[in-house]
Amino acid sequence: AQKITQTQPGMFVQEKEAVTLDCTYDTSDPSYGLFWYKQPSSGEMIFLIYQGSYDQQNATEGRYSLNFQKARKSANLVISASQLGDSAMYFCAMRELRYGNNRLAFGKGNQVVVIP
Amino acid sequence: DVKVTQSSRYLVKRTGEKVFLECVQDMDHENMFWYRQDPGLGLRLIYFSYDVKMKEKGDIPEGYSVSREKKERFSLILESASTNQTSMYLCASSLADSRHTEAFFGQGTRLTVV
Numbered sequence: 001a002q003k004i005t006q007t008q009p010g011m012f013v014q015e016k017e018a019v020t021l022d023c024t025y026d027t028s029d030p031s032y033g034l035f036w037y038k039q040p041s042s043g044e045m046i047f048l049i050y051q052g053s054y055d056q057q058n059a060t061e062g063r064y065s066l067n068f069q070k071a072r073k074s075a076n077l078v079i080s081a082s083q084l085g086d087s088a089m090y091f092c093a094m095r096e097l098r099y100g101n102n103r104l105a106f107g108k109g110n111q112v113v114v115i116p
Numbered sequence: 117d118v119k120v121t122q123s124s125r126y127l128v129k130r131t132g133e134k135v136f137l138e139c140v141q142d143m144d145h146e147n148m149f150w151y152r153q154d155p156g157l158g159l160r161l162i163y164f165s166y167d168v169k170m171k172e173k174g175d176i177p178e179g180y181s182v183s184r185e186k187k188e189r190f191s192l193i194l195e196s197a198s199t200n201q202t203s204m205y206l207c208a209s210s211l212a213d214s215r216h217t218e219a220f221f222g223q224g225t226r227l228t229v230v
Binding site for chain 1: 146147149151156157158159160161164166172174175204206208210212218219220221223224
């Protein structure tokens, strides 16, 4: 069953504007981690940001921040001040630790195109 | 510099061939993963391994098997390649027993089955 949902169609964003990418997840495990990755056209997977289920504060890494709403099971990525180099696919992922299982599951991704 | 290396960037194989995709990591990670990536479907987990000789099925294991004889190497095997296995294959590794550690990815293998 799909555990990570990313449903937005491809997005066009004006350079220097902020963009929010939606991610909802489904788990009954109280201990889990959420990750966002970027995949530019070159194909490499680049880790951006992490949020733990017990973290009290929303994660931030430079221009990336995570809007974590645990009760709603959402972990939206916010990219501030978009740059042309932000054009890429963005994937949300979750690791559950139930039964010591370290499985890492990904969503289908969001395509972002930054326009000058 | 941490590294996950996949043996081939591009592969073309014939239907029915046995295909081996190799992945090596130099970070002493316990966990290793194989995903396939298709447009509109994201990354789907085929198999993962949490220790030498240990493996678990992912979401789409049919038609695939894996081997992990050494900690640093995780092989994906297509027993009898079919055209619907044409895809991008991504290998990843991570530390075990922690929510916090991200997975590191290889550069991907673009497999075409003709």
